[in-house]
Amino acid sequence: DIVMTQSPDSLAVSLGERATINCKSSQSVLSSSSNKNYLAWYQQKPGQPPKLLIYWASTREFGVPDRFSGSGSATDFTLTISSLQAEDVAVYYCHQYYSSPYTFGQGTKLEIQ
Amino acid sequence: QVQLVESGGGVVQPGTSLRLSCAASGFAFSTYAMHWVRQAPGKGLEWVAVMSHDETNIYYRDSVKGRFTISRDNSKNTLYLQMSSLRPEDTAVYYCAKAGCSFSTCYTNWWGQGTLVTVSS
Numbered sequence: 213d214i215v216m217t218q219s220p221d222s223l224a225v226s227l228g229e230r231a232t233i234n235c236k237s238s239q240s241v242l243s244s245s246s247n248k249n250y251l252a253w254y255q256q257k258p259g260q261p262p263k264l265l266i267y268w269a270s271t272r273e274f275g276v277p278d279r280f281s282g283s284g285s286a287t288d289f290t291l292t293i294s295s296l297q298a299e300d301v302a303v304y305y306c307h308q309y310y311s312s313p314y315t316f317g318q319g320t321k322l323e324i325q
Numbered sequence: 326q327v328q329l330v331e332s333g334g335g336v337v338q339p340g341t342s343l344r345l346s347c348a349a350s351g352f353a354f355s356t357y358a359m360h361w362v363r364q365a366p367g368k369g370l371e372w373v374a375v376m377s378h379d380e381t382n383i384y385y386r387d388s389v390k391g392r393f394t395i396s397r398d399n400s401k402n403t404l405y406l407q408m409s410s411l412r413p414e415d416t417a418v419y420y421c422a423k424a425g426c427s428f429s430t431c432y433t434n435w436w437g438q439g440t441l442v443t444v445s446s
Binding site (some may be wrong): 250252254256261262263264267268273305307309310311312313314315316317318319 | 360370432433438
């Protein structure tokens with residue numbers, strides 16, 4: 213199984229500041245045939261289902277604010293929120309869909325400092 | 326507007342069975358892969374199973390293989406999860422999730438609100 217490890221487990225950032233969440237996979241999720249990274253990022257607020265933010269490691273889902281961006285390749289990935297807003301308080305998960313069983317990171321709780 | 330509505334959850338005893346349903350609307354259900362993902366109370370997300378749009382590719386996590394069966398009825402726009410030999414560790418909110426593609430190796434881009442399954446004696 214591919215193990216997804218996020219860091220940090222929790223993060224407190226001031227409004228308007230940058231937030232960075234890292235995700236490391238135990239194996240590469242980069243497909244040599246498609247040259248795509250099978251990595252997504254989700255945001256989950258309390259009492260709500262997860263919401264897709266980023267897929268193919270760096271493609272922003274339609275409607276997601278451009279302050280959210282994804283980067284990285286193979287085994288190391290980053291979700292960046294360029295200017296934290298109050299509504300961004302949530303738990304963020306990375307997710308690999310390269311091979312079954314598809315796995316999620318343990319989650320990173322983002323709070324306002 | 327994409328809608329996924331799960332149903333069938335409840336409180337059951339260990340060793341019993343339960344069938345979850347997910348009614349889909351607002352998109353061409355038969356052309357997308359569909360997943361089940363669960364979340365134990367206060368815990369993270371755990372992928373359970375996926376079925377491609379045409380049922381040719383089906384995958385499960387090891388802990389549910391042989392106990393859970395994913396299926397779909399494209400004529401009814403409905404996804405199912407038949408769960409048997411339930412264990413206390415299966416207690417979770419079960420989410421139905423639509424893939425962004427027809428094949429199984431794809432991200433999920435829409436999730437239902439979930440249905441709670443509690444396995445307890």
